[in-house]
Amino acid sequence: SKKQAKVSIQPQKKASEISVNDENKAPLPQPIDASVDYVASEDLKPFQDPESNIQSLVEGLDSKDWVKVCQSLNDARRFSLYHPGLLLPVLEKVMLVVEKSMKNPRSALCKTSIMAASDIFNAYGEKLLDSTDSSAFDQLLLQLLLKASQDKKFVCEEADKSLTAMVNSIAALPLLQKLRGFVNHGNLRVRAKAAVSISNSVYKMGSEEIKEFGSVTLLQMASDLLNDRLPEAREAARSIVLSVYEAFTDNEKLDTEEDWQSFCQSNLSTIQAQLMIKVVSSQ
Incomplete structure (x- = not known):
C-alpha cells in the first residue's frame, strides 16, 4: 500500500535567463525527480527510541x-499512533505545520499533511x-473543507476521509460548535462539505x-441548506431534519406529525416551518 509520487522540482529561473535565449549558454538542468512515499x-511503524526522535521531529x-x-509529517503520524503522550506537548506546533502544508501547492506535501490530520484525529x-x-x-478544519472541495481527485478524496475520521473520533457536541459557522461560508462547496460532516x-x-x-438551532441550520445550490448540501440538510424529527418523536409519545407541525410553527419562521414539515411528510 505504498504509493510513490513523482514530483518535479523546477529550478528557479533568473529574470535574465527568461528574457534572453542565448544559444551559447549551457542548457538549464532538467527537473529533478523527488520521491515521496504515501x-x-x-x-507506519513505532520508533525504537521515541524520546530521542521527538526533538529531531x-x-x-x-x-x-x-x-x-x-518525512517529518510521516514521523508525526508514527508518534500519534504509537507514542501519543510524547507528541502531546508539541501537538499544537504539529497542527500548525499540518495546516500550513495543506496550503502548499505541492500535491505530495498537501496529501501527506491530510493523512497526518486523519491519524491525529484518530489518536x-x-x-x-x-x-x-x-x-x-479552526484553521485546520477550514483547510480540510477547502481541500475536500478541490478538483484534484486524489486530494479531495483524502480530505473526505480525514473529515470522516474527525466526525468518528470527536464527540458530536463540541464538533458541531466548530462546524456550525461553515454553513454560511461563501464557497458553496465548503458549505456542502460542512453540511455532510x-x-x-x-x-x-x-x-x-x-x-x-438545540433542536431549533439544528433546524435553522438545515433550513438554510435545504435551498442550497449543491445537491450534497440539500441531502445533508434533509438528513439533519430527519435526525431531529426522530429525536423529537423518540421522547414524546405524541400524535407525531401534528405535534411536529406545531413544534416547527412555534419555533421557526413560517417558511422554515413549512420546509421542515415537508421534509418529514415526504420521507
Missing part, C-alpha cells in the same frame, strides 16, 4: 526542504480541542444530545 497508517517540521517536511479525538489553541483547530455528527447523536445542542 504510507498507509497501518504500515520538531526540527524537521521547520525545514525549508519540503521533502524533509513530508487524540476531542483531546485535540482541549490541548490546542482553538484557532489552530454536520449531518454525520447529528446522525451519531442520541435524542438527549440533540436536545442539549
Whole structure:
C-alpha cells in the first residue's frame, strides 16, 4: 500500500535567463525527480527510541526542504499512533505545520499533511480541542473543507476521509460548535462539505444530545441548506431534519406529525416551518 509520487522540482529561473535565449549558454538542468512515499497508517511503524526522535521531529517540521517536511509529517503520524503522550506537548506546533502544508501547492506535501490530520484525529479525538489553541483547530478544519472541495481527485478524496475520521473520533457536541459557522461560508462547496460532516455528527447523536445542542438551532441550520445550490448540501440538510424529527418523536409519545407541525410553527419562521414539515411528510 505504498504509493510513490513523482514530483518535479523546477529550478528557479533568473529574470535574465527568461528574457534572453542565448544559444551559447549551457542548457538549464532538467527537473529533478523527488520521491515521496504515501504510507498507509497501518504500515507506519513505532520508533525504537521515541524520546530521542521527538526533538529531531520538531526540527524537521521547520525545514525549508519540503521533502524533509513530508518525512517529518510521516514521523508525526508514527508518534500519534504509537507514542501519543510524547507528541502531546508539541501537538499544537504539529497542527500548525499540518495546516500550513495543506496550503502548499505541492500535491505530495498537501496529501501527506491530510493523512497526518486523519491519524491525529484518530489518536487524540476531542483531546485535540482541549490541548490546542482553538484557532489552530479552526484553521485546520477550514483547510480540510477547502481541500475536500478541490478538483484534484486524489486530494479531495483524502480530505473526505480525514473529515470522516474527525466526525468518528470527536464527540458530536463540541464538533458541531466548530462546524456550525461553515454553513454560511461563501464557497458553496465548503458549505456542502460542512453540511455532510454536520449531518454525520447529528446522525451519531442520541435524542438527549440533540436536545442539549438545540433542536431549533439544528433546524435553522438545515433550513438554510435545504435551498442550497449543491445537491450534497440539500441531502445533508434533509438528513439533519430527519435526525431531529426522530429525536423529537423518540421522547414524546405524541400524535407525531401534528405535534411536529406545531413544534416547527412555534419555533421557526413560517417558511422554515413549512420546509421542515415537508421534509418529514415526504420521507
